[in-house]
Amino acid sequence: xxxxxxxxxxxxxxxxxxxxxxxxxxxxxxxxxxxxxxxxxxxxxxxxxxxxxxxxxxxxxxxxxxxxxxxxxxxxxxxxxxxxxxxxxxxxxxxxxxxxxxxxxxxxxxxxxxxxxxxxxxxxxxxxxxxxxxxxxxxxxxxxxxxxxxxxxxxxxxxxxxxxxxxxxxxxxxxxxxxxxxxxxxxxxxxxxxxxxxxxxxxxxxxxxxxxxxxxxxxxxxxxxxxxxxxxxxxxxxxxxxxxxxxxxx
Amino acid sequence: xxxxxxxxxxxxxxxxxxxxxxxxxxxxxxxxxxxxxxxxxxxxxxxxxxxxxxxxxxxxxxxxxxxxxxxxxxxxxxxxxxxxxxxxxxxxxxxxxxxxxxxxxxxxxxxxxxxxxxxxxxxxxxxxxxxxxxxxxxxxxxxxxxxxxxxxxxxxxxxxxxxxxxxxxxxxxxxxxxxxxxxxxxxxxxxxxxxxxxxxxxxxxxxxxxxxxxxxxxxxxxxxxxxxxxxxxxxxxxxxxxxxxxxxx
Numbered sequence: 001x002x003x004x005x006x007x008x009x010x011x012x013x014x015x016x017x018x019x020x021x022x023x024x025x026x027x028x029x030x031x032x033x034x035x036x037x038x039x040x041x042x043x044x045x046x047x048x049x050x051x052x053x054x055x056x057x058x059x060x061x062x063x064x065x066x067x068x069x070x071x072x073x074x075x076x077x078x079x080x081x082x083x084x085x086x087x088x089x090x091x092x093x094x095x096x097x098x099x100x101x102x103x104x105x106x107x108x109x110x111x112x113x114x115x116x117x118x119x120x121x122x123x124x125x126x127x128x129x130x131x132x133x134x135x136x137x138x139x140x141x142x143x144x145x146x147x148x149x150x151x152x153x154x155x156x157x158x159x160x161x162x163x164x165x166x167x168x169x170x171x172x173x174x175x176x177x178x179x180x181x182x183x184x185x186x187x188x189x190x191x192x193x194x195x196x197x198x199x200x201x202x203x204x205x206x207x208x209x210x211x212x213x214x215x216x217x218x219x220x221x222x223x224x225x226x227x228x229x230x231x232x233x234x235x236x237x238x239x240x241x242x243x244x245x246x247x248x249x250x
Numbered sequence: 251x252x253x254x255x256x257x258x259x260x261x262x263x264x265x266x267x268x269x270x271x272x273x274x275x276x277x278x279x280x281x282x283x284x285x286x287x288x289x290x291x292x293x294x295x296x297x298x299x300x301x302x303x304x305x306x307x308x309x310x311x312x313x314x315x316x317x318x319x320x321x322x323x324x325x326x327x328x329x330x331x332x333x334x335x336x337x338x339x340x341x342x343x344x345x346x347x348x349x350x351x352x353x354x355x356x357x358x359x360x361x362x363x364x365x366x367x368x369x370x371x372x373x374x375x376x377x378x379x380x381x382x383x384x385x386x387x388x389x390x391x392x393x394x395x396x397x398x399x400x401x402x403x404x405x406x407x408x409x410x411x412x413x414x415x416x417x418x419x420x421x422x423x424x425x426x427x428x429x430x431x432x433x434x435x436x437x438x439x440x441x442x443x444x445x446x447x448x449x450x451x452x453x454x455x456x457x458x459x460x461x462x463x464x465x466x467x468x469x470x471x472x473x474x475x476x477x478x479x480x481x482x483x484x485x486x487x488x489x490x491x492x493x494x495x496x497x498x499x
Contacts, residue, residue, distance in 0.1 A: 008342045113280065210360035226353055229353045
């Protein structure tokens with residue numbers, strides 16, 4: 001194990017042990033937070049009983065749909081936009097300011113427009129992610145070497161074939177970064193929306209458990225969401241690194 | 251040169267007109283049930299601004315946001331400098347900070363509510379945790395990428411650690427740190443409003459959620475519009491300063 005890994009392990013252990021200690025001494029009372037070992041026990045109990053599998057499945061399905069929409073629409077829009085300099089210049093201030101805008105503030109409006117179903121949640125997840133995908137795709141396409149474009153022209157490829165066979169494959173690492181961002185945003189968007197106002201889903205269950213002081217459900221579910229998002233993010237980051245390393249970029 | 255400077259301004263104007271046109275079109279399509287036109291929204295916002303209640307909610311949000319931002323910047327700078335100055339800590343903690351950055355922090359809000367209780371301090375804490383990480387990450391990378399010759403020069407002058415930070419590291423890292431603060435500003439605002447949307451009795455976020463249960467489309471549109479305009483205009487101003495810092499004016 002490298003020193004960095006040991007350090008990280010030590011930080012996590014120290015954090016958990018500190019919480020355990022604070023809970024044991026009573027600085028953190030039981031109503032506020034159960035001790036970490038109890039959370040872990042509840043976590044496995046919850047998974048073994050399979051009580052929330054429907055809710056988990058529903059949330060994850062929505063996350064996937066929001067992610068797929070944001071990724072496909074974003075990549076296609078980015079590819080088309082790359083050819084139109086003026087349109088890109090006009091949209092540039094929007095892209096630069098986009099992530100300063102509280103997209104969640106639109107959630108009430110979407111509920112009024114589409115009703116309290118999956119629609120508003122998907123839309124929030126999509127809207128959070130799509131611009132990151134567009135910007136990352138544009139960024140990748142800007143870096144396509146001239147020689148590749150010339151080769152495409154020599155082989156008389158049309159714009160669609162050039163994109164599919166030459167430029168987009170070159171941009172694979174950038175598209176992977178875009179996918180990572182879109183997935184993280186889809187997670188935040190869907191779970192966050194469920195949490196604010198919804199009828200089902202993991203975020204909704206956490207909010208419900210909170211209002212009922214049901215710590216034995218709330219903490220394990222929060223732990224599950226944190227573990228899931230860290231795991232997925234870690235896997236994609238790892239893949240991204242190997243891809244970059246193969247190209248000698250990292 | 252002058253034409254070049256005017257171009258972004260012209261583009262922004264075209265963009266704003268375009269967005270207003272899309273909004274107006276959407277209004278014509280959807281109708282009065284769920285939307286208001288740009289003009290109606292601005293008119294309602296004007297009316298809203300003449301009520302006392304609105305200013306109470308606005309002050310509450312701004313107060314929570316201001317304190318949260320101050321905490322985020324101070325703690326973010328401290329963490330960033332501490333990790334940036336120590337190689338191993340920086341290498342180990344950076345991926346962990348990035349992982350924390352990508353989790354849906356909103357799920358942590360119930361925990362914060364249990365620890366801080368329902369009220370101003372919970373909102374502040376929630377806003378601050380959104381802002382700390384970007385400020386820390388940008389500071390960490392800024393401190394790390396400072397040219398070694400600057401640090402060596404500082405050592406030649408036998409500067410103490412606090413002097414080194416104040417006279418050499420901080421000035422050299424300012425452009426990157428400012429970018430971090432800009433991102434932190436936006437995220438802290440989002441965090442504060444989100445906190446108000448889930449559980450609060452005051453603030454713009456509360457006003458928004460309350461408007462859903464009353465089915466008050468005017469109020470929803472006006473508050474959303476206000477939040478978007480505020481966030482977008484402050485960010486545009488910060489972005490302009492940011493670009494100037496990075497390109498040396």
